[in-house]
Amino acid sequence: MKSEPDVYSIDDLKKEGQTLWDGVRNYQARNFLRQMKVGDLCFFYHSNLTPPAIVGLMKVIQSNVVDPTQFDSNSPYYDSKSKLDAPRWQTVIVDFVKVFPNMIPLTTLKQLFNPEELLLIRKGNRLSVMPIEEKIAQKILSLVDISGEI
DNA sequence: GCCAACGTTGGC
């Protein structure tokens, strides 16, 4: 799951403990959000910084949550076409798990994996939420000094 | 700041 650290960072999540992952307004990303289940682990990826990198880990504690910002006309994520009785945008609530002691930069991910096994590095990919194969996720986790703790 | 790659919008 991507976020620009200027907007919402892993440190913000650490401070708050948990967050409702609002503002996703891309149907493909939303469909992935809908598939997420309580207990799922997610990497926190910082985009738009140098270097872009996976910086930590979080866990889904509530799934299929209606994103309240779609009905808030003051929110940048307001969607005037979404109906209260048929919300367009669902998301998840995630719990903070860990800030990685060493972040995993995009360049490293590009070196270790090919685009077929990691959606993140596929050309032109702009999804803010995407699935990751268990096997690949484990490999990424093994690059962090916490594999024994989880 | 640039720009490639997408996604969305809206006229037709």
Next chain:
DNA sequence: GCCAACGTTGGC
């Protein structure tokens, strides 16, 4: 339904 124009994302 097509597609040009436009807006956004995000790496570099």
